[in-house]
Amino acid sequence: MLLKQHVGAPCVPIVHEGDAVKRGQCIAEPSGLGAKLHTSVTGKVAKITETEIIIDADAVQSEEYVKIKECESIVDSVFEAGVVGAGGAGFPTHIKLKTELVDGYIIANCVECEPVLSHNIKLLEENPLIVINGIKYAMEATKAKSACIAIKVKNKKAIESIKKALDGIDNIEVKELRDMYPMGEERAIIHEIFGDWLTPNQLPLEANCVVLNTETLANITRAVEDRKPVIDKDITIGGKVKNGTGSNIFFQMPIGTPISELIEKCGGIDGEYGEIVMGGPYTGKAGDINISTVTKISGGAIVTIPLPEYDGPLGLLVCACGADEERLRDIAAKMKSKVVGVTACKNVEVIRGANKCETPGDCPGQAQGILQLKKDGAKRILISNCSDCSNTVMCCAPNLGIPVYHHTDHVFRTVDHELTRRLPM
Numbered sequence: 001m002l003l004k005q006h007v008g009a010p011c012v013p014i015v016h017e018g019d020a021v022k023r024g025q026c027i028a029e030p031s032g033l034g035a036k037l038h039t040s041v042t043g044k045v046a047k048i049t050e051t052e053i054i055i056d057a058d059a060v061q062s063e064e065y066v067k068i069k070e071c072e073s074i075v076d077s078v079f080e081a082g083v084v085g086a087g088g089a090g091f092p093t094h095i096k097l098k099t100e101l102v103d104g105y106i107i108a109n110c111v112e113c114e115p116v117l118s119h120n121i122k123l124l125e126e127n128p129l130i131v132i133n134g135i136k137y138a139m140e141a142t143k144a145k146s147a148c149i150a151i152k153v154k155n156k157k158a159i160e161s162i163k164k165a166l167d168g169i170d171n172i173e174v175k176e177l178r179d180m181y182p183m184g185e186e187r188a189i190i191h192e193i194f195g196d197w198l199t200p201n202q203l204p205l206e207a208n209c210v211v212l213n214t215e216t217l218a219n220i221t222r223a224v225e226d227r228k229p230v231i232d233k234d235i236t237i238g239g240k241v242k243n244g245t246g247s248n249i250f251f252q253m254p255i256g257t258p259i260s261e262l263i264e265k266c267g268g269i270d271g272e273y274g275e276i277v278m279g280g281p282y283t284g285k286a287g288d289i290n291i292s293t294v295t296k297i298s299g300g301a302i303v304t305i306p307l308p309e310y311d312g313p314l315g316l317l318v319c320a321c322g323a324d325e326e327r328l329r330d331i332a333a334k335m336k337s338k339v340v341g342v343t344a345c346k347n348v349e350v351i352r353g354a355n356k357c358e359t360p361g362d363c364p365g366q367a368q369g370i371l372q373l374k375k376d377g378a379k380r381i382l383i384s385n386c387s388d389c390s391n392t393v394m395c396c397a398p399n400l401g402i403p404v405y406h407h408t409d410h411v412f413r414t415v416d417h418e419l420t421r422r423l424p425m
Contacts, residue, residue: 113184114280341376
C-alpha cells in the first residue's frame with residue numbers, strides 16, 4: 001500500500017512490522033493535507049518503508065471490512081473513509097465538502113474524458129443511484145441548492161439510466177456535453193455549463209461550484225451509508241490482451257492489487273507489447289508490469305503495441321492538457337528519436353510549477369510553436385495536444401512539410417481508435 005495516494009504529503013504509518021491487520025483497518029494517517037489510508041486485505045504487516053506498507057495477505061480473504069466509526073456529519077464520514085478524488089487528481093474530498101455554497105452548485109464530473117477508460121460510464125449505466133445519492137450528500141454538506149451531472153452526449157445509455165433514476169428530483173439536472181478532449185477538465189466543464197472561463201489559478205469555488213468525480217461520489221455514498229473506507233477501486237484494463245482490445249471493467253478491486261494480476265484476468269498480454277500505460281491515453285504514464293498496483297486514483301492500465309521508430313531529429317510540443325515534457329521525452333526515447341527542440345503550447349501558463357491551460361479545449365493556434373521547432377531542426381514533431389490544439393497543429397505542420405506524431409498514437413492504434421489529428425470541420 002503506497003503511503004501517498006492523494007494530493008499532499010505521504011501518510012504516516014500507525015501500524016508496525018509484524019502487526020496483524022484486518023481489511024478496512026486504518027493503517028496510516030495524514031500528516032497535513034492528505035487522506036487516511038486503510039488496508040484492503042487481512043494479513044500481517046511484513047515491511048514498512050518510506051513509501052509503502054507491505055502486507056502479506058492471508059490465503060483466504062473476505063469482502064467484509066472494518067467499518068469506520070459512526071460520525072455526526074457527512075464531512076467527518078468522508079474524512080474517516082479516506083475519500084479522495086478518484087479521477088486521478090486525488091484531492092482530499094472532505095476538504096471540498098467543507099465549502100459552503102450559497103446558491104451554488106455541486107457538479108458531478110461524469111464526463112470520463114479519457115478514451116478507453118469506461119468504468120465510470122458503466123457504473124452510471126448499472127447503478128446511477130449510488131452516484132446520485134453521493135450528489136445529495138455533497139449538496140447537504142455544502143448547503144448547495146442545485147447540482148449538475150456533466151456527461152458527454154454520446155453516452156446515451158448512461159444518460160437514460162441517470163434520467164430515469166432522477167425522476168421526481170428537480171434540483172439535479174443532466175448537462176450533455178460535446179465529445180472532445182479535455183471536456184472532463186474542471187474549468188472546461190464550468191465553461192461549457194455556465195459560459196465563463198475561470199483563469200488557470202482560480203478554483204471552481206470562484207464559480208460557486210464544487211466539482212466531484214463519478215467514483216468519488218459513489219465513495220461518499222459508501223462512506224455515509226455503509227461506513228466503508230476507500231479500500232477498493234473501479235478500474236479499466238484495455239489494449240493488447242488476449243481477450244481482445246476492448247475495455248475490461250473491474251469493479252471494486254482491492255487497492256494494492258498488482259496490475260499484472262488484472263491483466264492475467266484478461267487472458268494475459270497478447271504477444272510483444274510496447275508499454276503499460278497507467279491511466280488514460282492522454283495523461284497516463286508508463287508503468288512497470290512487475291511493480292505497478294491499483295491505487296485510490298488509478299483510472300486504468302492499457303497494454304500497447306510497440307512504439308514506432310524514427311531515428312531522426314524530433315521536436316516536442318508540450319500541452320498542459322496532455323503529456324508533460326518528461327513523458328514526451330520518454331516516448332521519444334522509446335521511438336529512438338533525437339530531441340532537437342521543445343516548445344510549449346501557446347495556451348500554457350505555469351501555475352505553482354505546473355502547466356495549466358488558459359482555456360482547455362479552446363485553442364488560439366500553434367503555428368508559432370511549429371515554426372520554432374522547424375527552426376530548431378526538427379524533421380518531425382511529437383505533440384501532446386488536446387482535440388482543438390491538435391486541429392490547429394494539423395492546419396499548419398503538414399503545409400510546412402513536418403509529419404506529426406501524437407503521443408497517444410500507439411495507444412489508439414492498439415485499440416483501433418481514431419487518431420488525434422484534424423477535427424471534423
